[in-house]
Amino acid sequence: MIGKWTLAAALAGAAGMVVAQDVAEQFNDYPTEVRADYVFACMATNGQGADVLRRCSCSIDEIAAILPYEKYLQAETVLSMRRASGQRMSYFQGAPEAQDYVADLRRAQAEAEIICF
Numbered sequence: 001m002i003g004k005w006t007l008a009a010a011l012a013g014a015a016g017m018v019v020a021q022d023v024a025e026q027f028n029d030y031p032t033e034v035r036a037d038y039v040f041a042c043m044a045t046n047g048q049g050a051d052v053l054r055r056c057s058c059s060i061d062e063i064a065a066i067l068p069y070e071k072y073l074q075a076e077t078v079l080s081m082r083r084a085s086g087q088r089m090s091y092f093q094g095a096p097e098a099q100d101y102v103a104d105l106r107r108a109q110a111e112a113e114i115i116c117f
Helices: 002-027 032-046 050-066 069-083 087-094 096-116
Strands: none
Touching: 032 050, 050 069, 050 096, 069 087, 069 096, 087 096
16 A cells, blocks of 8 residues: 555646746756857947846846747847848848837837845
């Protein structure tokens, strides 16, 4: 009888760890290199030093908590395409969907700035 309950408890515990891992992955879906790139750019803008490193790291963590990586990537793509020239790129300037992606990112950045800076 004890073996049966021990096995059931172990399986329940393992299932709980899998669920916890899935939740952690869901909220930590930004690749490390994307986070590092953001921190490097942030530090280039705001200065060097441990305090700025902490604030910039906090900023990308807050953005990641607010905005899923897929939406972050869409917004970054729109911003990148806006910097390119050519008639085809005009879509990224005025399309409502493109504007929404960027607006979502800007809101997340503003929230992160309030919390971290």
